[in-house]
Amino acid sequence: MIYNSIIETIGNTPMIRLNKLSKDIKGEVLVKVEYFNPGNSMKDRMAIKMVEDAEKAGILKPGGTIIEGTSGNTGMGLALAAVAKGYKCIFTMADKQSKEKIDILKAVGAEVIVCPTNVSPEDPRSYYSVARKLNKDIPNSFYPNQYDNLSNTAAHYETTGPEIWNDTERKITHYAAGVGTGGSMCGTATYLKEQNPDIVSVGIDTYGSVFKKYKETGIFDEKEVYPYLTEGIGEDILPKNVNFDVIDHFIKVTDKDAAVMTRRLAREEGLFVGWSCGSAVHGALEYAKENLKEGDVMVIILPDHGTRYLGKVYNDDWMRNHGFLEGKSYSTAKDIISKRPANYSLVSVKKSDSVKEAIGLMNKTSVSQIPVMDGDEVVGSLTDTKLLSKIIENPSLKDAGVEEVMESSMTFVARDSTLDVLSSMIEKEKAVLVRDEKDQIHIITKHDILEAFTN
């Protein structure tokens, strides 16, 4: 078989049986290994579809430029499409991304603009804003926007779904996939459910993302949002490609469980895959243990290759620093807050309080940082040093309201964050916040971490 260009090799990836990892499961567990795509990820499928749909719609014309804010897999897919079809590519990236990721995109001819990470998405310097501005300024340019561009879902409806249906000889009963933009889960699930409405779909979500709660309650809960490490799945927005009607269940998987399973996939099955593959398999097997019967066939999609994660989940030092190595126990945020009295209550001020009241409370309770609340929501913070310099600059501020002087809110962290992760966050930010099992908010400061390290 001779292909006319690299893009003709996208798709028709192999389906492989899990052997060791699925031994406790009734029924059969298969994985669809998407790193066999030329860009090493399933994103090749939707990248070429977004480009070809834009060509058909006349949005992208010969000699045009593709512009996207991306960090990895989608950029690679778009770059391959651009090479094959003769377009220019400009990607904007946040400066927290590894040099390797930038170099990979440059290797396939893309121009990469590195933008600061620590600015809000609306800031004109953010990688979103720079991409949008370039799209406005450069004639004949195309901004695919993988989150809301429904060609993403369509690519999986047209290719991934039929491949799974045919390769399982129509025997598939369960489909599991991580959910990021939603394209791979929803396009595939829509196709499969049209063939057999009894097929059950299981979406894998992360802690720190809004999807599971939204599906189960219809509530978009900002309290569910906090930083997590797993790359590619979970969101703090609802992308248009997520169609909750075709996702039957969501399972949340921690960063640690995902990392551990990713390494097991490499060592026990010879599948050298990416981090979100570990999330998908951990979550899917958890569901399968309870729900699969003899004769059932579950297919799990594995989105990408392990090379991008050599410095993370495949690096023992990184795993140790994050408290993820198996068989070891590490102190976490949960250990810090579990030592607090049962009647612990967070010292906070209301945004409608006066600065005078806030200073009075900080003095009385001897705290140097304090969250600002609006009802049950944390909407800001006050720190003594910043407050002092503002008042020195403008003494009349002491008679103002807290809302006028407050800074941004402290960040929420996961309960299983280790001391190493907590201290690196506190170095960059202020104190951090964490919710206990009863939804009570706790503050964790540098002093708490120092104390935990010395205990």
Ligand SMILES: Cc1ncc(COP(=O)(O)O)c(C=O)c1O
């Ligand atoms: C590594 C990885 N896994 C999973 C996903 C989620 O797939 P989707 O965007 O189709 O929901 C992505 C998407 O960016 C990804 O890059």
